Amino acid sequence: MPELLEVERYREVAVTTIGRRITSVHAPDRWFLKGGLDADGLRAATVGTTVAAVRRHGKVLLVTLDSEAVLGLRFGMTGRLVVDGRAPIEALEYGPAIERPEWDRVTLEFADGGPLRLNDPRRLGGVELDPDLRRLGPDAWGLGLSALRRALAGTASPVKAVLLDQSRIAGLGNLLTDEILWRAGLDPARPAGGLTEVELRRLQRAIRTTLPQLYAQGGSHTGVLQAERHDDGRCPRDGAVLVRRTIGGRTTRSCPVHQR
């Protein structure tokens, strides 16, 4: 999905639906509804209610209704949010530039204003009623040192795999994780539980500074490593040819010189 920076932009446009009453729901794709939810159940839980709050945890957008039901919206890799015809992100980095109506997986229509649509070509996202937030770790934005220490403790898994694990820390995806580890000067394959206190501080600082900076620049793909994500890509810091590996199931690029 979009990583937490992109979902944060979705949140900003979604808050404009607060106070608006839902008049109808379209959910033609059964597969997109998660946790045993079907279109009738979604309709019963939402139609006639008013949007009371919109917030984000990790990569999940949470729409709270005045019935106290909560809709959890996930965007997979290619999910777009469109509200009142406004798409905060027109084209995702790895998604199609165009938008087709048949890719609208869930649509909420309101008594006033245009609809909220989740448009997802690849159907990797989903919508859930009352998602279990206990399955998510603390949000990566503003993550403190003690929370990071807790998240990494007690596992020999590669630090990158742990940063990607949404139940440990919520919000980081593949691009952000590579960028953060590059900035922290840490090898993504290092066992998470084996970091020294000094390294933990470096990592926490990289998380704390990278997220607002890339957010201000326009998203997860605006890191300095992004332009070098190809064969023969070189480290922007010291010029070494970047190493490409699979860690945590994802393509990982890192500098063999300064990431140790």
Place this chain on the structure above:
DNA sequence: CCGGATGTTCACCT
């Protein structure tokens, strides 16, 4: 034509 791409989940191994 083939392989891979900001993600999650699950079955199946080791």
Place this chain on the structure above:
DNA sequence: GAGGTGAACATCCG
């Protein structure tokens, strides 16, 4: 039990 791998979802792009 902890981790890792591959498949599935479906489309676009180089």
